[in-house]
Amino acid sequence: MREQHGPLKEQHGHGSRWQQNSRGKQAKPQRYEKQGKQRAHNEQREQREQREQGKPPMISFGNYDLVKRIDVGGMGEVYLAHQRTAFGREVAVKIIRNDLVHDVVARKRFLREAEVNAHLKHEHILSLVEFGEEQGRMFLVTPYISGGTLAQRLERGPMPLSEVHQLFTALVRAVAYIHKRGVVHRDLKPSNILLDYEDGQLNVRLIDFGIASIQGSADNPAPALTQAGHEMATIDYMAPERLDGIAAPSNDIYSLGIILYEMLTGQRPESESERVRLAAPLRYVVEHCTYPHPEDRFHSADQLLNVFEQAYRAVTTPPSASVPTATSQQGQTQTPSTGRYVSDNDVDETPHRMPQLTSLPVVPAVPVAPVVPAPIAPIVASNTQSFNGSDYSDKTTYIGPQHLAGQGQQTATLAPRKPRRRRSLLLVLTLITVAMLFLIGALGYAAFLNSIVATVNIGSQVHTVTEMLTIQAKPGQHSVDSTTSTVPAYIVTSTKTGSQTGNTTGVKCTFLVINCQAAVSFNDIDTLATSIHATLKTQVQQDLTSQEQANGETAVGQVYYSDGNPTSNPSEGTVSSTVTVTLTEQGSVEAIKTQDIQSLARTLLTQKAQQQYGSGYALLDTYTRIGNPVVQSVDASGIVTTQIAVGGVVEYNLSPSVMHSFENAIKGKKQQDASSYLMHQPGIDATTVIVHVSYGDTLPTNINQIHIVPLNPTNIPNVQLPTT
CATH class of the missing domain: 3.30.200.20 (Phosphorylase Kinase; domain 1)
Structure with a gap:
């Protein structure tokens, strides 16, 4: 040491x-x-x-x-x-x-x-x-952290599935966090993952952001520090597009897939034939992380985390109650599916073949004798008038006219009558006259009935609906989702570059104090960089505010600034009386759109009204009040929780289909019965129902003669927005 x-x-x-x-x-x-x-x-x-x-x-x-x-x-x-x-x-x-x-x-x-x-x-x-x-x-x-690295742990072999689930979900959450802040790690591997044993729990700590990339940053080190074809990372965990100099979240998702495979199997993925077969759900996760083309992989770390959780539940869910097995004719046992995911080795890939049909026996042909008509037996009168049992067994014989030849026929002749022409003509004229009179009366009655018109006045019920809604804005979400009460959160960025020139204060001498000249010193560069930094920071803040106003956005949280390294011309130590310093400043802030939240709030208010009063109700635009969203909190994942007060008046919608159903229901009814029916219909204001018939007290049976007139509501209640 x-x-x-x-x-x-x-x-x-x-x-x-x-x-x-x-x-x-x-x-x-x-x-x-x-x-x-x-x-x-x-x-x-x-x-x-x-x-x-x-x-x-x-x-x-x-x-x-x-x-x-x-x-x-x-x-x-x-x-x-x-x-x-x-x-x-x-x-x-x-x-x-x-x-x-x-x-x-x-x-x-x-x-x-x-x-x-x-x-x-x-x-x-x-x-x-x-x-x-x-x-x-x-x-x-x-x-x-004294627990060592994941690489050291994997030297002992694969990890239990429960331990993989605990560590991998924590790792993916950390990657999702940095992605939402525009950071791509680009060097995810087991040696950059520390294991921390704390309070009996095993946890992970992600380290080494030496080649990390900040998306959207003007001073992104990717172009300057890492050129295409000279990428820094461990090749076993490097996404293919890294070789082309592409820095994107897909890089880290590819590395996560390799790490997951290694945690499950204890080895890195080799060729397709040498890979360890995983359970189908886990294999799905690994494959959708490591596809060669980035667009085929999971779109985000959050999506990867969601699918991995589903795969873990699918693999660890116990099978349902056992089902009796069936035995085929060949004596082989066929086990029905248990509903679990199994590995490829557990799947019987033998194709099911149809059994061959045995040939049918040949039936010999039977000769058919020609049909010969039976002789006709003579008709003999029976001595008895009753029907006996032998009559049921006797054959039925066809008797044609030729069989009746020679038999005696009796022909009755009628005496001629005198025609009654005059009486018949009078009867015909009478019948025609009666028919014409009946037709005229029917036509007149029909015309009378068609002249009867019923006019029905009805009005809709109105109700006030108010609510204090909680709506979240999530980074990475692309559209408004009423099922989860969420809207997209946006990242607003601004990059400004500035330069400033000043006099130099340094001194450079040839021999000690001989031939000394003015030169660029570090203090000269630092002083100008400090001045430029303050100016650029103000410009970035103003630009972010302008973008937010133009897009109808509201900033949440603080602005994150990224300072670039200052460059000087000429460089430090160069003999010069002046020096120009250039500096780049970037800022980003999370923002929400008030329009998104208010649009979702209107939809949620309509849903509440329909749940409370029925699907036939709709908001009246004139009386709808929607407040401004108020930010309640912003968590570590960038999820913004807001509250917004909404209120309005809902009216039952008298659509053409609803009025058509009313017409069919009241046609032919008594005036009083029709009024009572309409008063008891949901959504109808009973105080507005008026039924008028032009003649009598019975409504026409033809719905074309019934006119329903919807009335506009007159007593609209006031809407007061709730307060927190």
Whole structure:
């Protein structure tokens, strides 16, 4: 350990230049010299006491005592350390590697990791304690987690399904959280997932945002720090589109699928033939995470979490009551489906074949004799008049006219009568006259009935409906959903870049104090960057407000700012009397649309009215009152909870179909019966029902002669919005 960190004590530099006095003033050399001597004396005394106690000496690094190195990564070394100003609590200190101290790209990546981690606050993401520069080396400090990494756990083999469910759901929630804030991790792997045993519970902590990407950021490190074809990540967990330089949430979803497979099987996915077969629901989750094309994968981490929960319930749900098995003719037992998901090895893939039919016996043909008509027996009179049993068994014989030839026939002749022509004509004329009179009377009666008209006046019932509704706005939602009472939440971003030129205050001499010239100093750059930062921050805030007003949005929560690194022209140390500093500032804030919430509130108010009074009611636009939404809370996932007061008047809708049904119901009824029927119909104001018949007290039977006139409501109640 002393050999590893010997240079740390020798490089006592002056700390980070960014941590110097903001006014650019240097501390007095005597003060630093005195403090340095006192610190060296204390360190020597501590090391002497540790040697006397048989303990290996700890290395002093700023405010921390480095105990031992616990990990080495691509950009830094991680040490277990004690924080002096926190009563010696254990922390993990990540220090940039000694060979990368002067590597500009490595320093930017290290700074980006600290910057991203500083703006994240989630129970499953390791928080940042401190970031700075000591002895010329950048460092960041996080809580120390002693449970090791997921990679170390997977070296012992696959994990139980319940443990996979506990850890993977927590991991996906952490990824969903960073995605909603525009951050893509891009290096998800088991070695970047810490296991934390706390109060008997196993939990995960996501770490290492060194190559993370911030979507929509003007200073996104992806183009500058990572070029296509030179991607940094572990290839086994890298999404295919990463090779093309694409940074998107689909990168992390692909990595999550590989991690899930490894947790379930204890190994990484190899070729298709060598993969371990999973239960169908779990295989579905893995496949939809790791499809080669991003558009075929889950669209978001929230969708992945939802499907994984369903798959876990499907796999762990116990089977239903057993069903008796059936045995085929061949003696093989066929087991009916239990309704569970099973692996491919449990599925009988033998095709079901139809049994072959045995050939039918051939029936010999029987010759058919020709039909010969039976002889006709002579008709003999029976001696008895009764019907006996032999009559039922006798054959029926056809007797044609030719069989009656020769038999005697008796023909009766009638005497001729005189015609009655005059009496018949008179009867016909009488009948015609009566028919014509009847027809005329019927036509007249029909015309009379058709002249009868019934007029019915009816009015609808009106009611007031008020409600204090709770509506949530969720990030990532694309439309208003009345079933869940949710609307989309939007992320408003603004990026501004500014430059400022000023005189230089530095001095550069050739030989000590000979030939000294004005040069660009760090203080010159820092002073101009501070001035530009304040101006850009105001511009970003104004631009966000303008966007919100133009889109009808209301900001919720605070604005998150992302500061870019200042660039100077000419660079620091260059001989020049002036210097120009350029800085980029980005801000983002979550917002909601008042129109979305008010539109959903109107729909929910209509639904409540129909649930309370019936589906035939509708809101009257003129009397509908909808307040402004009031934000109640914003949780860690960015879900905004609002309350909005709504109220209105609902009226029963007398649609053409409803009035047609009334006409059919009252046709032919007595006037009083028709009035009573209409008064008792739902949605009808009984005080408005008036039935008038032009003749008599019976309504016509033809609905075309019944006219229903809907009346507008006159007594509209006042609407008062509820208050919280």
